[in-house]
Amino acid sequence: MQSTSRTLLESSTLSNESSTEIDLQAQAVKMPLRQVIPMIGPPNKQGAGKAYDSVLASRAALQVNVIDLVLVHWPGAAKIKPDSPENARLRRETWLELERAVLDGLVRYIGVSNYTAAHVRELLSYCTIRPAALQMELHPAYQPADVLDMCKTAGIFVQAYSSLGEGHLLDEKAWPMPVVQEAASKRGATRAQVLLAWARHRGWGTVPKSTRDERLAENLASGRIDLTEEEVVGINALACDFKFCWNPNVVR
Numbered sequence: 001m002q003s004t005s006r007t008l009l010e011s012s013t014l015s016n017e018s019s020t021e022i023d024l025q026a027q028a029v030k031m032p033l034r035q036v037i038p039m040i041g042p043p044n045k046q047g048a049g050k051a052y053d054s055v056l057a058s059r060a061a062l063q064v065n066v067i068d069l070v071l072v073h074w075p076g077a078a079k080i081k082p083d084s085p086e087n088a089r090l091r092r093e094t095w096l097e098l099e100r101a102v103l104d105g106l107v108r109y110i111g112v113s114n115y116t117a118a119h120v121r122e123l124l125s126y127c128t129i130r131p132a133a134l135q136m137e138l139h140p141a142y143q144p145a146d147v148l149d150m151c152k153t154a155g156i157f158v159q160a161y162s163s164l165g166e167g168h169l170l171d172e173k174a175w176p177m178p179v180v181q182e183a184a185s186k187r188g189a190t191r192a193q194v195l196l197a198w199a200r201h202r203g204w205g206t207v208p209k210s211t212r213d214e215r216l217a218e219n220l221a222s223g224r225i226d227l228t229e230e231e232v233v234g235i236n237a238l239a240c241d242f243k244f245c246w247n248p249n250v251v252r
């Protein structure tokens, strides 16, 4: 699977799912899509009898015969305490239904999101079809080596989200990161472009979000920026275990 610059995400965790679907269809007409990635979300779509139906619903909403990639959005489930063993049971049931969706030709690839190394290890212990991808928070401040190493060993494609730290990492005062700033200045590039180029050098896909056309173009142009090995190593060294988003480590 390729790291792709044009990726559309549909999250069934969004409260306005139906309007999201309409937006997706409108965008799909305008954009040459390479991947459509619905998520099996935590609210009520995990577990036996639900995950497969969720794939069918996404397929109908997106008006495609075969979905490129379906991700399990979160290792936990709605209304279940994070430390409950129920979560593991639901993860397993969800995965087995997604495997069935692949065998039935509804989906090409299946993967997970926000899984920790422990969740991935558990999944690998029973899956018949290995996860093709793991989407997770990744940026210079957060680069968890255990799960990244596990993905490398297991051949799981890593897709980064919040590559710009939800935009916070672009604030030079709050997050100076001189190595990022210098790499940007040297090339007449932006900090956002350097962060996305760095993710590409690490071998990760990215899904930067912007509501502004000029920023979408700017982010897309990061594909033309090459960093030196020294710069990549310098940015790697910024890791400080800082997350901007939710923390899946609490889910048993």
Ligand SMILES: NC(=O)c1ccc[n+]([C@@H]2O[C@H](COP(=O)([O-])OP(=O)(O)OC[C@H]3O[C@@H](n4cnc5c(N)ncnc54)[C@H](OP(=O)(O)O)[C@@H]3O)[C@@H](O)[C@H]2O)c1
Pocket: 009, 073, 113, 114, 135, 136, 161, 162, 163, 164, 165, 166, 167, 168, 170, 190, 192, 193, 207, 208, 209, 210, 211, 212, 215, 216, 218, 219, 245
């Ligand atoms: N799987 C999951 O659980 C999960 C969780 C979080 C996010 N995601 C996915 O990841 C995608 C992106 O993550 P994210 O939204 O958390 O954070 P992000 O992509 O790191 O940052 C988005 C923010 O940065 C700003 N921005 C984007 N490009 C910019 C640029 N070139 N210059 C200046 N500002 C820029 C955007 O503002 P403007 O809109 O004003 O440009 C927005 O506020 C989301 O769309 C979502 O699909 C997945």
